[in-house]
Structure formats: C-alpha cells, structure tokens
Amino acid sequence: MKKYNLNHLRELEAESIYILREVAAQFERPALLFSGGKDSIILVHLSVKAFWPAKIPFPLVHIDTGHNFEETITFRDELCRKLGAQLIVGSVQESIDKGKVVEETGYNASRNLLQTTTLLDTIEKHKFDAAIGGGRRDEEKARAKERFFSHRDEFGQWDPKNQRPELWNIFNGKKNMGEHFRVFPISNWTEMDVWQYIYMENIDIPKLYYTHERDVFLRDGVWLYDAPFMTKKPDEKVERIRVRCRTIGDISCTGLTVSMADSLEDIIQEIAATRITERGGRADDMRSEAAMEDRKKEGYF
Amino acid sequence: MMEEKEFSSKAYLDMELLRFTTAGSVDDGKSTLIGRLLYDSKSIFEDQLEAVKRASIKKGNESIDLSLLTDGLRAEREQGITIDVAYRYFATPKRKFIIADTPGHVQYTRNMVTGASTANAAIILIDARNGITEQSHRHTFIASLLQIPHMVVCVNKMDLVDYAEETYEKIKTDFQAFAAKLAVKDVRFVPISALKGDNVVKKSEKMPWYEGGTLMYILENIHISSDHNHIDARFPVQYVIRPQRDEYHDFRGYAGRVAGGTFKVGDKVMVLPSGFTTTIKSIINHTKELEEAFPPMSVTITLEDDIDISRGDMIVKENNVPRIGQDIDIMMCWMSEKPMRLNGKYALKHTTADARCLIKDVKYKVNVNTLGKIPDDKNIGLNDIARVSIRTTKPLFYDSYRQNRKSGAVILIDEADNTTVGVGMII
Numbered sequence: 001m002k003k004y005n006l007n008h009l010r011e012l013e014a015e016s017i018y019i020l021r022e023v024a025a026q027f028e029r030p031a032l033l034f035s036g037g038k039d040s041i042i043l044v045h046l047s048v049k050a051f052w053p054a055k056i057p058f059p060l061v062h063i064d065t066g067h068n069f070e071e072t073i074t075f076r077d078e079l080c081r082k083l084g085a086q087l088i089v090g091s092v093q094e095s096i097d098k099g100k101v102v103e104e105t106g107y108n109a110s111r112n113l114l115q116t117t118t119l120l121d122t123i124e125k126h127k128f129d130a131a132i133g134g135g136r137r138d139e140e141k142a143r144a145k146e147r148f149f150s151h152r153d154e155f156g157q158w159d160p161k162n163q164r165p166e167l168w169n170i171f172n173g174k175k176n177m178g179e180h181f182r183v184f185p186i187s188n189w190t191e192m193d194v195w196q197y198i199y200m201e202n203i204d205i206p207k208l209y210y211t212h213e214r215d216v217f218l219r220d221g222v223w224l225y226d227a228p229f230m231t232k233k234p235d236e237k238v239e240r241i242r243v244r245c246r247t248i249g250d251i252s253c254t255g256l257t258v259s260m261a262d263s264l265e266d267i268i269q270e271i272a273a274t275r276i277t278e279r280g281g282r283a284d285d286m287r288s289e290a291a292m293e294d295r296k297k298e299g300y301f
Numbered sequence: 302m303m304e305e306k307e308f309s310s311k312a313y314l315d316m317e318l319l320r321f322t323t324a325g326s327v328d329d330g331k332s333t334l335i336g337r338l339l340y341d342s343k344s345i346f347e348d349q350l351e352a353v354k355r356a357s358i359k360k361g362n363e364s365i366d367l368s369l370l371t372d373g374l375r376a377e378r379e380q381g382i383t384i385d386v387a388y389r390y391f392a393t394p395k396r397k398f399i400i401a402d403t404p405g406h407v408q409y410t411r412n413m414v415t416g417a418s419t420a421n422a423a424i425i426l427i428d429a430r431n432g433i434t435e436q437s438h439r440h441t442f443i444a445s446l447l448q449i450p451h452m453v454v455c456v457n458k459m460d461l462v463d464y465a466e467e468t469y470e471k472i473k474t475d476f477q478a479f480a481a482k483l484a485v486k487d488v489r490f491v492p493i494s495a496l497k498g499d500n501v502v503k504k505s506e507k508m509p510w511y512e513g514g515t516l517m518y519i520l521e522n523i524h525i526s527s528d529h530n531h532i533d534a535r536f537p538v539q540y541v542i543r544p545q546r547d548e549y550h551d552f553r554g555y556a557g558r559v560a561g562g563t564f565k566v567g568d569k570v571m572v573l574p575s576g577f578t579t580t581i582k583s584i585i586n587h588t589k590e591l592e593e594a595f596p597p598m599s600v601t602i603t604l605e606d607d608i609d610i611s612r613g614d615m616i617v618k619e620n621n622v623p624r625i626g627q628d629i630d631i632m633m634c635w636m637s638e639k640p641m642r643l644n645g646k647y648a649l650k651h652t653t654a655d656a657r658c659l660i661k662d663v664k665y666k667v668n669v670n671t672l673g674k675i676p677d678d679k680n681i682g683l684n685d686i687a688r689v690s691i692r693t694t695k696p697l698f699y700d701s702y703r704q705n706r707k708s709g710a711v712i713l714i715d716e717a718d719n720t721t722v723g724v725g726m727i728i
Contacts, residue, residue: 004563004595005526008318008397017599018558021540025612025653049587050599053552054544137388144387163385164721165411165636167418168710169558170650174719188399190390274346 009197016185017050018169019148020132023183024050024057026173027130030183031088033119033301034060036072037248038194038205039134042186044079045203059086061131063119065111065250066093067229072248075206090122107219107231110252116300120156123180130173130181133301138190142293148187154178156299182301192271199264208245211262215240222255316392319525321422322401322449324413324440329426330457334495335389335402338517341502344391386416395521405436410669410684411636413440414724417447418710421525424516425454429462429492433475435670441476442672445483446632446686446726448706450528452480452488453519460494464507482672484703487523491516529596530705534562534570535623536616537652537708542601554585554601555610560652560707561700562618564602565593571622572608573615573698579606596707613654615698623698623708630664631711631725632702633681633689639715641681641689641723648714649693652707657694657716664688688728702726 006014020043023030032047034040047056062076080087092111095101100121101114123131137144147163149171164172173181186194198205215226217236224230226238230252243256244267261267292300323331339345389400401416403409417423423444427437444452454476462468469492480488491500492511499505502517514522542554564570568581582603584591594600602616610616617623635641641660649658663679666687681687702709713723 004529004531005317006598008316011318011597014558014597014599018539021556021599025540050556051542052585052587052601053546053549053554054542055546138390141387144389145385160385165415165724166721167415167712167724168707169419170652170710170712172650172712172714172719172721174648174714176719188388188390190392190397192392193397 009193009200012186012189012193013046013049013197015169015188016046019171019183019185020047020050022149022171022173023130023132023185026171027181029126029128030058030130030132031061031123031126031128032056032058032132033134034062034076034087035134035249036062036068036076036206037134038198038209039136039186041079041203041205042189042194042197043132043134044083044085045201046185048083056083056085058132059088061088061090061122061126061128063090063115063122064092065115066091067111067227067251069206069208069225069245069248069251069254071206071208088122088126090118092118094118095121107233109231110250112250112253113295113300115250116156116295116298119301120299123156128180129175130183132183132185134186135182135184135301136189136191136194137187140292142296146184146187146296148184149173150182150184151175152180152182152299156180158182158297158299160293160297192268195264195268195271199268206248208248209267211242211244211260213240214243214256216243216256223258225251225254225256227251316395316397317525318397318399319422319520319523320399320401320420321424321453321520322403322413322416322420322444323424323426324403324405324416324443329405329428329436330495331402331405331426334424334426334455334457334493334501335400337495337498337501338400339389339391341498342391342393342517386412393517393521398520405440407439407669408684410439410443410686411634413443414447414634414636417443417449418706418724420447420449421528422451422453422520422523423449425452427454427456427472427476429456429458429468429472432472433479437476438479438672439669441480441485442483442667442669445480445485446634448484448703448726450486450525451523452485453516454488454490455495455516456490456492457495459492459499459505459508460497464492464499464505466508466510469511489513489519491519530561530707531595532562533621533623533700533705533708534564534568534616534618535560535652535700535705535708536564536602537654538610538612538614538616539653540612541610552603553607554603555616556599556601557616557653558599559594559596561596561705562621563593563595564616566591569619570604570616571619572610573617573622573625574696575608575610575614577606577608578619579604579608581605613652615652617698623700625696625698627693627696628661628690629693629697629699629711630688630690630728632728633687633713633723633725635681635683635685635687635723637715637720637722638683639722640683641685643679646716647722648716649691649711650714651697651699651711654697656697658691658713660689661692662690664690689725691725699727701728 095118216223244259246257387402403412403416493500500515538555539557649656665674665676666678700708709727711725715722
C-alpha cells in the first residue's frame, strides 16, 4: 500500500461517515431507516464509527410490513439492545387496520407498496426532518440519479427533474417547515463493496444471507418462500431446497437464490461470478420500466 | 483454502477508486463508449441487458441502444436525452471506477460542472470526422475550470476515417495548441472506435501506428495518489463529539474530513477563527488510534487544551494558515433558472461553514464556446460562467480553488426557496 493513499473501501467509508456527520449537524430530528437488510446494517455500523465514543445520535426506524422473516425481527431487536439504540416501529398492519391503505389481493399481492404510506405517516408523527436510507445508485436506474441529500416536499414527494445540484462535498440540507430530506450515505457503494466491507470489518449479518433449507416455490423464474400468507397458483409446487437471500425485504417480493454459500468468502465468490443484478429477483421492480421511479416520487424508500 | 482467502482479500485491499466524468451527446458515441467499458469489463448484468433489449425493441430500434442503460428517468427515455448526471460503477481487477455521466449540450453546462466537481479524470470525446468543435472547447474549459487533474482525449469513430494516423495527429496537435491556453496539467490522447471496440479495452489491430495504451489501460494506471493537496493542512470541524457516558466524561472530539495536508499526533496546531494554538493529543477512527490523518480521511481529533471550538471552525498549522477574508473573487457557474441578482443576498456554504453573502460585481462573463471574456454583460442566468466579486457576512478561511478543491469551493443558496443556485471556485 502506497503512503497517503486510501483503498477504495476506506475512501467510501470516509465519504459515508462524512455524510452521516453532516446529517447530525444539519438536521434537528434525523432518523435511520432500518430494514434488517445488509445495507441498513452497514449504515448502523458506519454510524457507530462516525460518532464514537458517543452513541448514535438518532433512532432506528423500522417500517414493518408484518410480512418479515422472523430472523429479521430477532436480529433487529438484538442489534438495538447491543447498541442501546432507540427503535421506532411503523406498522403497515396498523395502517391497514385504520383503513389508510387497502391490502392488495391476488397472486402477486404485496405489502411493499403500502409501506410508503406507513413510512410517510411515521416521519410526520415523529417530526423527522431527515430519514437516512441504505439506497445505492448501482441498484436501479432511477436510484442512479438520486442525490446524497434528496429533498422531499411537504407531501413526501420526490421531484426527479428538479433536484438540487450537488457538488464537491458541500451538502445543502436547507428546507421549509414540513419538508424533509432522504439521505443516502452509501450511494456510491456497489453490492460487491458492501460484501467486501462486511468481510473486512467482520460485521454480523442475519443467517438468512447464508445457505439454509427452506420451503419454496417457483414463480416467473423466481424462488419465493412459502410463507402462510402467500397465495399459490394451482400449478405452483412447494419444494424444500437450499437457498439464501441476496437481498432481504418483505417476504412477498424477496426472491431467494439457490445457493450453497455458507461463509462470507463463498458469498463474495458467488457475487463475483453472478450475471444477474441483486434486484433481478425483486418482484416489486418488475412491475414496469419505471416502477422504482414512480414509487420513489410518491415517497418510497 | 485459508491461504487463498488471505491472498484474495489482500489483493482487493490494494484497489484504488478513480472517479471520472464523461460529457457528450448521443452523436459523439458517449453512450456507446460507456456501454463498451461496462460491457467489456463484464459490468452489465444479464437482466439489465434484457431490460435494455426490451426497451430498444419497444422504441423501434433495430440495434440495442446502450444509452437506455444510463438514462434512468422516464422523461429521459421518452425524450431520448440525458438530462441529469447519472452515476455508473464498474471494476477491473486493478481499480474501482465511478463514472459521472453528463449530457454535453450547452444547456446542460451545470450538469457537466456538477459531474466534474469530484472527478479525478475527464474523458473528452472528439469525433474524428469533425475534429475539434465548440463542444470540445466547452468540455475542456469546464474540466480545466473545475481543476480535474487528468484529461483523456478520445478521438472516436476512427473506423469512419479509415483509422488514419494523420487525422488523429492533426486533432492532437490542434488540441494541444488550444489546451495550452488553459490550466490543464496532464493530457493524454487515444484513438478509438467505441462502436468497434478499438483501443477501448482491447488493443486495436487496425492502428499499429499507435503505441500508447488503450483507454482502459490509461484509466487503470493514471497516478492519482497526488491528486489531493498534501501540503497545506486544513481540517474543517464538522461536528463536536461529546459522549454522555461516564467512562468518556471529559472527552471532547472534533470530527471532520481532512481537506488538505497531514495531521500527526503531537503536531502544533492553530484553531481558526480564535487563533489559539495547542497540540494534537490523539487522532481516532472508531476504536483505532491513528498516528496521522490525510485527505480524504474522516477522523476525530482530540486536543491537549480545552478550547472553545464549534462546527465551521478550522484546524490548521501555525506556519501555514489559509487566507482569511470577506471580500472574495470567484468563478461562478449559475445553476438556476432564476437569474442572478446583482447586489442580491444569498446564503453561502464553504467547507463546513455557513454564512451569507452579497453579490457586489460581475467582472466579466465567459463565452464557454470561444472562451472569450465579455466584460460588459452583467446579466447572469442559467449555465452562465462569470467572474464575480462577493462580500461575506463573516470571514471565511479559504484557499484558491487551484490550490485546494475543498477549501476553495463555495455554493450559493437562494434564501427564498432554499435551492442551490450558484457554485463558485475561489480565485
């Protein structure tokens, strides 16, 4: 290693820590959106580093669809306990019960879209002025246009054609009452960077990311978990095979990867060899060409 | 197995990050070039390629339109143009790359400026059939204005000029004559055909007269470790860390990102604006104690003496202080549809400091196509670049942008709607 040179993971880390500190400095009531997936776990890890030896100066917010993997919830609670972090849960079930949203029906029913309402309600209820998310620009083409500091109007909407220019490392978090920001500290990380960083820093992740046996069925070329609330078509047969999660989201739209990877080294090798993007198994993105852009405009993560 | 793991993880840790920018329109073959870099480095995935194929067919294109890969917004796809800066990522075994892909037309000058602000290198695309055009002037000027340290001039579409050496040499000579007038330090040239793949990733057999490396070779080997300023120590204080825990009762840490020079434990330092001097007690990154910090590291510094320090202050060395002042001349690029107000007041951000400023005077406007100065035009609108004098409400601790891209940059914010309206490079 040459002197006065950071490798790319350390440079990305330095950039993300800088942004997390900007959030703490520029906003009054920030929150970190925590899904239990690897990207939000990295955000928590970076936040611990950014403010050490002080505690993370913002709560973790989980938007719970009620259709989460059980392991995700256990992992979330254990992490908060270890860090002494405050946890706030926004419940999609509650939004449904209150009649604010209507549950989708049919074979491809998912609570993914309903999260937006619960998320915006939670932001409003707690008067959060900045919500930190684990979105990355390499995930999806609408995300590739996203700013680090992304402005949302008083309805929580994103206006992609009218974004603030963002230059150097100067971030403009000024806003009017009722508006808020979404902040994406790991915008410049790729899926590979995330895994290499987890490996380098020895970060604990849910067991769901490693190979395990699970009851699954195949739909449109994607393996889905046969959870009790999933409606199967007559010709969809349940099989028990070894799979792992490449991303962790709502069960109804998390495609599982057939895999034998049981260590971080295996996962990294698998990702290096793969020819499909990680969101390739996300049913929520396949709904249309601009599915992500449309959801984001309305206030999605 | 154990040995192999050791080897591969170490190899990965030696990778550097290179950020580069490309500017151009569809006709220049910019999207084709990016598509080629991504495709040949195996960074396009099957489902992405499938999606692009589907979209190309829907639009009635006969061949795959790789620009659909980068044009992410609905409006961009509908109009067939790139509106915004798109960021793309790829890696080779040697380096990780971040491309800031920007549109090239004059009405998108502000997007080019944005993409250029963090780049180590700029790719300037020139159509071999047309030679140097107004657009090449504009792109080169912006790259030099934003002080991108390295420039790679790609003479593209060599296949359409029979791979002729004379054509390439003529463009190279013309470009060098033009670049001599600008502050461009490191320029390289490479003849390519993005469409056919000549000299992009694989060496061309059609141009045996070209002895240099391929574009990919150049990108992988440009020396970037000296792109940061390692001489003038600058540490803008970003956030003060005061843990409310018993075991760290007396802890006061100053968090920030090193903007220049190096800071070592035991160094004598001065804090601005107070002017107090003290010594660095420790430099920490999480639980690790570091011996020294340098750009672009994010660290927390503790000091021997208890001094009142807050966000926006700057830690420097006593024998190397930045300029301190309120009357500042900047090269400004205007980013807003609302024209600049002469004698108007704006909010200003500089490193971690906040202030307000007054626009006192416009010295001249730059014609970005001819690079001529227009002294009498004081009307500054969207995409205009001008030399402007401002006065700030409080002293800034700054360097010239040429000396340091971090302590020499400011942004201006409209106080009515909070949008970023102007960006400036301190002269």
